[in-house]
Structure formats: structure tokens, C-alpha cells
Amino acid sequence: xxxxxxxxxxxxxxxxxxxxxxxxxxxxxxxxxxxxxxxxxxxxxxxxxxxxxxxxxxxxxxxxxxxxxxxxxxxxxxxxxxxxxxxxxxxxxxxxxxxxxxxxxxxxxxxxxxxxxxxxxxxxxxxxxxxxxxxxxxxxxxxxxxxxxxxxxxxxxxxxxxxxxxxxxxxxxxxxxxxxxxxxxxxxxxxxxxxxxxxxxxxxxxxxxxxxxxxxxxxxxxxxxxxxxxxxxxxxxxxxxxxxxxxxxx
Numbered sequence: 001x002x003x004x005x006x007x008x009x010x011x012x013x014x015x016x017x018x019x020x021x022x023x024x025x026x027x028x029x030x031x032x033x034x035x036x037x038x039x040x041x042x043x044x045x046x047x048x049x050x051x052x053x054x055x056x057x058x059x060x061x062x063x064x065x066x067x068x069x070x071x072x073x074x075x076x077x078x079x080x081x082x083x084x085x086x087x088x089x090x091x092x093x094x095x096x097x098x099x100x101x102x103x104x105x106x107x108x109x110x111x112x113x114x115x116x117x118x119x120x121x122x123x124x125x126x127x128x129x130x131x132x133x134x135x136x137x138x139x140x141x142x143x144x145x146x147x148x149x150x151x152x153x154x155x156x157x158x159x160x161x162x163x164x165x166x167x168x169x170x171x172x173x174x175x176x177x178x179x180x181x182x183x184x185x186x187x188x189x190x191x192x193x194x195x196x197x198x199x200x201x202x203x204x205x206x207x208x209x210x211x212x213x214x215x216x217x218x219x220x221x222x223x224x225x226x227x228x229x230x231x232x233x234x235x236x237x238x239x240x241x242x243x244x245x246x247x248x249x250x
Contacts, residue, residue, distance in 0.1 A: 003247040004199045005218035006236060007031040007143070007162070009063060009112070011049040012040035012072075012224060020223035026052050028232040030248040031059040031218065033110045033143075036091035039065035039073025046098050054104040059248045061143065064091040064129070065112040073113035074178065081128040088132035096136075107250035108160070109133050110143035117175060120148040127153040141250050146214050147173050160249050163204065163216035165195035165235060166225065171206045173214070182207070184222075188231055195219055195235045199244045217249045 010026070011034045012019045019040070026032060032053045035041030053060050065073035067087060079087070088109075096106040111119055111129060119126035126149040133140050134157060141158040144150045151159050166185045168176040176183040185191055198204055202215040221232045236246060 002199060002244045004216075004239065004244055005030050005249045006232070006239075006246050007033055007061070007110070007218050007220050008223040008228075008232065009033045009035065009220075010053075010223060011035040011045045013045050014040055014042055014069065021229050022049055022223070023052060024229040025223050025232060026056050026058050028229070028236050029058060029221070030246050031061055031108070031250070033061045033063035033112070034095055035063050035112070036065070036095045038067050038087065038091055039063075039069065039071075039112050043098065046095060047102065050095070050099045050104055051102040054099075054102050059107040059250050060095070060099045060104050061108040061110050061250075062092045062095045062106045063110050063112045064088045064115065064132075066115050068114075073115065076114040076118055079125070079128075081124060081131075084125060084128040085132045085135070088129050089136055092132065092136045092140075106137075106140065107248075108141040108143055110162075116144070119150055120145045120174065123149040123153055126150045130154060130157055133157060143218060145173065145175070146216060160218055161214065161216040162218045162220055163198045163214045164220045164222075165198065166191045166222055166231070169204050169206045169212055171208050171210045171212065173206075173212045176207060184225065186225065188227070188234060191231060192234050192238045195221075196238050196242045196244070199239055200242055
């Protein structure tokens with residue numbers, strides 16, 4: 001039986017502002033990418049999400065980001081490597097401390113937004129991120145795109161390939177920029193079909209109609225889009241029907 005992890009971004013509110021239904025998504029996913037306060041999230045939200053994840057047996061991942069609350073971490077920044085390493089280290093340590101206080105721990109690291117896309121193609125910033133992971137706990141896997149620059153600078157770290165059911169892909173296997181029309185796929189049937197194809201065949205159809213090989217171990221369903229919970233449930237049900245077992249990678 002094929003297996004795949006189902007992950008989603010959680011804890012992306014701030015103060016009185018909420019985004020997504022974390023509690024409902026935790027009943028569907030197997031891994032939770034928890035915002036660490038740099039693009040979203042705050043200590044109270046982090047604690048609530050970690051406690052709920054531990055209660056449900058969902059793995060906790062540190063979703064590290066550029067220091068960009070105003071831009072939700074989706075604005076690319078040129079950050080000096082030493083500073084970026086320190087920022088990522090800070091975020092992992094903060095979330096792991098909270099997770100351990102709730103009976104869990106951080107099990108992996110997933111960069112967010114602009115940082116995620118930057119390190120896929122920039123080995124200098126990718127090394128800054130992997131240096132932070134290695135400094136904190138070299139056993140933590142890093143979640144990234146197949147073919148990412150992270151693989152080139154991993155130096156012994158475990159790198160896990162991820163795919164996105166609701167994002168459009170370029171022929172090169174990169175994500176289409178959110179600035180472009182059609183970057184996020186909202187059609188439920190299309191998302192479900194793509195998720196099953198990714199899990200079963202390890203491929204996705206790019207925007208130009210070509211087939212891209214992914215062979216991903218984890219599948220991301222975004223939690224900040226309209227109808228996210230219902231879509232995640234539909235994806236999980238379709239995977240089960242296709243004989244794919246949801247199973248965390250970490």
C-alpha cells in the first residue's frame with residue numbers, strides 16, 4: 001500500500017486575528033506546519049496548536065519564515081546568511097520549547113512562503129537554513145520541493161520531498177508564483193484528482209501540459225484558502241479510496 005504524509009500550515013493567526021480552522025484540520029492531517037511568530041502566529045496560538053496536535057497524535061513541524069509579519073512571509077528578502085541562520089534557529093527553538101511543554105516536540109522543519117521558494121533555487125540561503133537545523137538538531141528532516149537546492153547543501157540532513165495539490169507547477173517543477181493568475185487551484189475536483197495522481201503516480205501536470213515527476217513523501221493542503229477543511233477531507237477520502245495510507249514521514 002502506498003503511503004503519504006498530509007501536511008497543512010497551522011497557527012497562522014495573530015492576537016485576535018484568526019486564519020483557518022486549525023482544530024478541524026488537525027482531525028484530517030498527519031503533520032502540522034506551525035507558524036513560529038515571524039510570518040504569523042504568537043506564543044499563545046503556538047501553544048494552543050501544539051497542545052491540540054499532541055492530543056491528536058499529529059506531528060509538529062516548525063514553519064520558519066523571513067521576519068515579515070506585514071507581508072505574511074511572502075515577500076522575498078535578502079538576509080545575510082548568519083542572520084538568516086540565527087532567525088531560523090530562534091524559531092525552531094521557540095516552537096520546540098512550547099511543543100515540549102505540551103508533551104510533544106518539533107519533528108521536522110518546513111520553511112514558509114518566500115523563504116521556501118528562495119531556498120529551492122538559492123544554495124546560499126538554503127545553506128543558511130540547513131545550518132540552523134543542524135545547529136539545533138541534525139536529526140530533524142527538512143521539507144522542501146523535489147530538486148531543491150536544499151539537497152545540495154544538506155550535508156547529512158534528511159531532506160523530504162513535498163508536493164502541493166492546490167498549487168500550479170512550472171515545467172521545471174517549481175511552484176508558479178502567487179503573483180500570477182491560476183497559481184492557486186480552487187476547483188475541488190481538480191485538487192482531489194491531482195492529489196491522488198501525486199500520491200499514486202508521483203507526477204503532476206504542469207501549466208504547459210507537460211508531466212513533471214515529483215515522487216514526494218508529503219502532500220500539502222493549504223489551510224488558509226476558502227473551504228480548506230472540506231477540501232482536505234475530500235483529499236484524504238480520495239487517497240483512502242485509491243489505496244493510499246496517510247502516514248507521517250517523521
